[in-house]
Amino acid sequence: MTYTIAQAEQELQAKCEKLNLRWYPRYHLAARAGWINDPNGLIWFDGWYHAFYQHHPYSTQWGPMHWGHARSKDLLHWEHLPVALAPEGPEDKDGCFSGSAVIDGDTLALIYTGHKFRGDVSDDENLYQVQCLATSRDGVHFTRQGMVIDTPADLHHFRDPKVWREGDNWYMVVGARVGDTGQIRLYRSADLRQWQDEGILDEAEAGMGFMWECPDLFSLNGKRVLMFSPQGIAAQGFENRNLFQSGYLVGDWQPGEPFVRAGEFVEMDHGHDFYAPQSFLTPDGRRIVIGWLNMWESPMPEQQDGWCGMLSLPRELTLNENNHLQMRPAKEVEALRQAWLPWPASSLKNQQTLMANKAEAMEVVLHWDCTSSDAEQYGLSLGEGLRVYVDTQMQRLVLERRYPQYGLCGTRSVPLVPGAPLALRLFIDSSSIEVFVNDGEACLSSRIYPDADRRQLSLFAWHGTAILSEAGAWQLE
Ligand code: FRU
The missing domain is CATH 2.60.120.560 (Exo-inulinase; domain 1)
Structure with missing residues (x-):
């Protein structure tokens, strides 16, 4: 099957008339219909907050990933926009996986993972994940610019680019799996197109996971926070009870230097359903995070209602003097x-x-x-x-x-x-x-x-x- 945005839109129009809304969120973002997972490309652009998300318009199950899209003035009232990316290939023929957004001059740039198999899709050896770019002037329609980073030799799981600006350069963190070790790779670019490999930013020690998904590196209170979603940490007592975790390491980092940890991995949310959080900055300088309010492989009863999955409230992040990350509802919520x-x-x-x-x-x-x-x-x-x-x-x-x-x-x-x-x-x-x-x-x-x-x-x-x-x-x- 080939996918296009027009076809996804048609499907959604038909599907959203048949929803059962008993559990549909009143003030959180969910898809018009179909499946949603990770928040992607969260950004303030041209007077709007934009939220993209992993989306399968064709069913209430995970499937070939599209990027759904909505915008808001206050992070709470969302206006749905046309699907932004469909897996049209060839670089992303099996899915447009998670990624981020940056503003480059007057352009909104999406950097995401192209997911593709060469041959049998049940064999990870045939899996390739590459980083791709798409750009837009109006913040609604995107032009595909193709692959910008190919899969490094010997890697298969290599995804979820988060890009930010630092000095004269763009930097990107990407999650990776090397054997059974989760890693975060770092890249640098002057133009979002040519990327320089800057090596491994951090990686799992024994027991800390076989894959680190959705990395995000940002500054708070004079420190760097490395937030990510590790897969494969075993539950212990009251900790790490969910199938996968999301959490952070606090440390120090400067361009050209290694990331030096200042503490251990800490889980961010202790409920049943919070995963793949992504952060962004508000125009007034607050660091806000939004996560997926579900957990992989958990029953999702709303699937019988024609939709599945939702995003969390926007939460403001601060780092206290003990290097503890604090989350409070963004002040917009009070309105x-x-x-x-x-x-x-x-x-x-x-x-x-x-x-x-x-x-x-x-x-x-x-x-x-x-x-x-x-x-x-x-x-x-x-x-x-x-x-x-x-x-x-x-x-x-x-x-x-x-x-x-x-x-x-x-x-x-x-x-x-x-x-x-x-x-x-x-x-x-x-x-x-x-x-x-x-x-x-x-x-x-x-x-x-x-x-x-x-x-x-x-x-x-x-x-x-x-x-x-x-x-x-x-x-x-
Ligand atoms: C996290 C994740 C990402 C991936 C996306 C696929 O929940 O597995 O690593 O890009 O979901 O939908």
Whole structure:
């Protein structure tokens, strides 16, 4: 089969009329129809934020990758634009894989991975991944410029270029797999077309993964943050529970010099569903990250509804003095706030109380006084399927989802800070929850699948008393 943008558009027009919207996000970006995975090419260009994404318009499963495209003034209200890239080949005949965008003069340039097999597609030995360029003046229609970096000898997995400007040069990080070792390769260019191999920027030590996907290198607070999505790190205790991780290393780097780590790999989000994050700068200099709010090989019940996958809220990144990356909802999110539903400071004892009849698009604020609370479990529930609660015996904040009908049950959690209160901002959308803990300290993001009539929001405290020092909720637009 050959693919074109026109054909993808036709398919999407037909498909988007047949969606079941029960779980379709109210304030997050999802595809018009079909499948979506990684965010790509996030950038501010010509007065708009642009978000591209890995997209399969022809089904709700992953397939030959296209680049979907949307733009927004505020990172929350998105306008869908025509598909930007289709795997028209020959350099990308089996998929336009992940990549990034930069502005070169008056041109918006997309740098992405061309994915192609020579022969049997089930054999990795036949796989070639090359880096490609496409350019646009209007930010909507793109001209393919073809391959700019060929697959290095002996490599097959070589993808997800992230490009940025530094001094007089463009730099690119690319994820790679060498045997069973994940790597990040570095390249340099003066013109986005001719690229100089600058070697290996960093690579996995034993146990740190066979492939490092979606690398991103940026500066924060005088340091460099190397963010990437490693495949093949084993779960250990409460850590690295998802099939694949996304996280970061903090270090130092200057052009021409090696990357020197200043710490260990840290997971970025502790929920069930956050992967392949990509960062970009706002015109006022904030570093924002958006991730894919799903996990590979996890059940995705919205597939029966004609669409699949969504992107996370935009989150501002900062780096604190302990080199810890903090994520907070981008300030734009506050503009979604409508009616405030106040809730009194109160204590709960062996009870569950209803806070709202239907939580669909909502930001909930909860401050728990953990030192004065002795309940064994206390927190918030949404219908019967979701609880976000403090487990006093474990001394952890737990996100528990229970949708056995969809094969999705289990918990994710983060440790409590001993002796400290717990401030939570919880963002509920039709089929997602994002929990921001203690103003940037931790984040848990998971997909949830409540029935439309089972979205009651309740507070509870079992086996003891819990003290709520501040609470309320915003209806979101
Ligand atoms: C990450 C990823 C990338 C790749 C893309 C393919 O989720 O596997 O490495 O470019 O998805 O859709």
